Amino acid sequence: MSKKVAVVAAAVTKFGFRNASYRDLISEAGQACLSSLEGALKPGDIDGFILSTVMPERTVFQGHVASLAEETLGIRPDRLSVRVEHMCASGNVALRTAYSAIVSGLAEVVMVLGVEKLNTPVPGETILNMGAGLDREWESSMGMTAPPVFALIAQYHMDQYGTTEEDLARVAVKNHTHSMNNPNAHFQKGATLEKVLTSRVISTPFKLLDCSPVSDGAAAIIVTSEERAKDFTAKPVYLLGTGQAVESFTLANLPDNLSHWPALVKAGKAAYNMAGIQPQDVDLAEVHDCFSIAELLAYEGLGWCDQGESAAFLKEGRSDYGGNVVVNPRGGLLACGHPLGATGVAQIAEIFWQLRDEAGLRQVKDAQIGLTHNNSGPGEHTVNIFGIEN
């Protein structure tokens, strides 16, 4: 039985408003991932399959989707087949699920595929659908969706620590600048501070570019035991640590300090402890910038700076190339888009390429340790840590 697991292949589709069906997106990501191993892996080698996806029942009126994806890709798993749904964190939770299946011996070679087809012909329907990720009975039935939820938190952080709209905008500028080197990103045009600050107001204090767009997309990885990893690639990327914590589902039950996220601190500590590293050992990270404020709070919760100091951390360039930790080199959710079930898997794919020195113009020099983080609401967080040494 394996104690460690490794990622041995990865692929990401173009994210955006795609002229492609849910099934098309599964095909694109799955096929690209399988073929990236150039024959080292055949369809019969995959004994486990995990589909990370959030709301196909609503957006494409299709359930039973793990089996649909398997048949679409010609995969016939005989040890594990399961769908994972954990709202925005589905992708990183799916990797934890793969980890537990592999270390328990339940499965050995597992494909994790994340997919979401969010865009519908009526934009207002898409937004209503997204409200299903909140507590429908007590919060989203009043018209509440994710932008106002995170706007309330941003406003609280501004009131508490003096964070400004310009500080928030700097997150968008950094990530939109990074995505100029990512052809799979929804947006590749970059952004200036002025452009972010003068984009239209979505929900105060957020402007359009403080918010991740509604995107379609898919991503896939192959995960296996450390014993099998070298059968597929000379450069496996190992999962060193993982952590998850859920403190609260509703916004009403967040701690009184809305902008301090104890579940993130817990998930981060669990992952750091398991990996045997400190926060400052992380070279690059894909964190969950669903809204600009969420990236700032990730710096604080993951221990890269103290509470209330995230705006200065960013302004001093410490979360960018040449700084302490390069955050969101692929462009984050803000610029790549956020096809819910695909997001975490795409983050893992980026860390896979970065740690293998295959990230091209986005490459973080000498990257040894990478981290992925999703929130699935402010009260619940998932963190995975990766390295090239097992």
Added chain:
Amino acid sequence: MTTENYVFTIDPVPMQGKEHNKLYPFYEALKEGRLTTTSCLDCAKVAWPPRQTCPACWSSKMEWVDLPTTGTIISFTIQEAGFPIGYSGPLIFALIKVGPVKFVTRLVDTDRADMHKGANVELAVTRVDTPALPTEARVLPTFKISK
């Protein structure tokens, strides 16, 4: 609305009647202008949202208690774009303090100029004009700024 149309339509408001929902007393009280929740008979924990299981001690012995119908704003946002279908803006959302609990609400009949942290708000129930099937009057716990 025909039954067929209803099946093809998204209904973002929960079923609130006795035949669908064990928490129906909340909605019956709300229709009378009272804001209620559950309190645990074993440990006295007042929880929001109301529930059948105490989140503090897992007791199932709950009683309905009244919350104040007034509160104060902890944080607010004015949404100008990106609304779910069926809504038009601006929409004002706030996290408010109501007695012992925090509560998420939408502000109605409120001038944005009156919105500020610490402002006093009062319950202003919204009646939902799209009935569910079977037809039942439904309500939402919205608030407004107190004058």
